Amino acid sequence: MNKSLENTYQLKISFNEDVKDSVINFLFENEVHSFVEGEIDQLDLDPSHDKGLEEYNLLGGDKSPLSIYSFDESFLLALFGRLSSLFAKQIALVLTCQETSTWQEGWKSNFKPIETASFRIVPPWEKSSQQKDNLSEIVIEPGMAFGTGQHESTQLCILALEKLFADGMTVKGPSLDIGTGSGILAIAAGKRGFVHNYGCDIEIDAVQVAKLNGLTNGVELTLWQGSLDKRPNDLPKAQLIFANILLPALKELLPEIAQVLLPGGFVIMSGILVEQSFELEEQAKTLGLSFAFRQSRADWASLVLEKTT
Numbered sequence: 206m207n208k209s210l211e212n213t214y215q216l217k218i219s220f221n222e223d224v225k226d227s228v229i230n231f232l233f234e235n236e237v238h239s240f241v242e243g244e245i246d247q248l249d250l251d252p253s254h255d256k257g258l259e260e261y262n263l264l265g266g267d268k269s270p271l272s273i274y275s276f277d278e279s280f281l282l283a284l285f286g287r288l289s290s291l292f293a294k295q296i297a298l299v300l301t302c303q304e305t306s307t308w309q310e311g312w313k314s315n316f317k318p319i320e321t322a323s324f325r326i327v328p329p330w331e332k333s334s335q336q337k338d339n340l341s342e343i344v345i346e347p348g349m350a351f352g353t354g355q356h357e358s359t360q361l362c363i364l365a366l367e368k369l370f371a372d373g374m375t376v377k378g379p380s381l382d383i384g385t386g387s388g389i390l391a392i393a394a395g396k397r398g399f400v401h402n403y404g405c406d407i408e409i410d411a412v413q414v415a416k417l418n419g420l421t422n423g424v425e426l427t428l429w430q431g432s433l434d435k436r437p438n439d440l441p442k443a444q445l446i447f448a449n450i451l452l453p454a455l456k457e458l459l460p461e462i463a464q465v466l467l468p469g470g471f472v473i474m475s476g477i478l479v480e481q482s483f484e485l486e487e488q489a490k491t492l493g494l495s496f497a498f499r500q501s502r503a504d505w506a507s508l509v510l511e512k513t514t
């Protein structure tokens with residue numbers, strides 16, 4: 206297997222907006238659960254051993270790029286092949302490689318602290334030595350796991366959490382973060398007073414990164430690898446659930462989410478586009494989950510549902 210941690214590979218996919226949903230669904234069905242969208246130019250890897258640069262230029266460069274990063278070149282090569290045959294002239298693909306240490310430096314220069322009403326999300330090198338204001342700091346080490354706070358879908362989940370508290374929610378039970386990535390949302394829940402914070406991710410790397418981020422932030426996370434179907438038998442019902450994953454997974458998970466939510470509890474979902482949130486809202490009606498609110502940022506939406514029965 207051609208997988209070492211020394212090199213990081215980037216598969217950059219550029220496409221016109223009309224095939225975006227199909228490309229994202231394809232990625233999801235092919236075990237790609239996290240990617241970076243849009244403004245990634247400064248992160249682009251060394252194009253000297255590129256594959257596909259010619260077609261990429263033909264398509265007019267960055268139409269709507271997204272990038273998948275992996276240590277595993279053969280996995281990305283296989284994706285490259287399948288995407289090229291399926292989408293032929295509709296997309297352009299470039300596979301590049303960079304030493305992981307250089308790639309991490311690239312990330313660093315792109316990492317700007319994010320501030321919300323109650324949090325400041327920072328990488329370790331921006332950590333404050335003393336309390337500056339009343340914002341609670343979340344320190345996230347950018348690793349290979351999704352969840353640096355830079356993505357709109359993560360920010361929407363945090364905004365929704367803040368809105369629930371602003372609207373009068375008080376802590377009465379545990380939190381659960383499905384698709385925890387870096388652990389950022391579970392940590393945010395811990396910092397806002399949830400005492401027991403559970404999380405899971407299908408990626409083992411994410412579980413490890415989340416565990417470490419939890420320790421760095423003084424929030425103990427109880428984590429497992431896998432999805433809700435692999436949950437421990439003694440997992441208590443949650444008062445608050447986050448699920449920032451893509452639409453197909455959310456649709457599949459929603460019945461189980463309804464089962465593990467406490468009455469009066471909320472689920473905050475994101476990773477979806479505004480129009481997709483209506484589809485989930487419809488499905489929720491059959492499961493005893495009622496609409497609480499929806500928020501959006503750029504194309505992304507969050508949908509918050511309350512368990513009413």
Ligand SMILES: C[S@@+](CC[C@H](N)C(=O)[O-])C[C@H]1O[C@@H](n2cnc3c(N)ncnc32)[C@H](O)[C@@H]1O
Pocket residue numbers: 238239350351352353354358359362382383384385386387388389390405406407408411431432433449450451454476
């Ligand atoms: C968009 S990231 C969200 C990360 C983080 N929670 C955040 O909000 O920034 C989605 C995460 O969900 C994980 N994932 C995808 N499908 C999943 C599933 N069915 N069950 C659990 N985790 C899943 C991926 O591995 C990825 O880490």
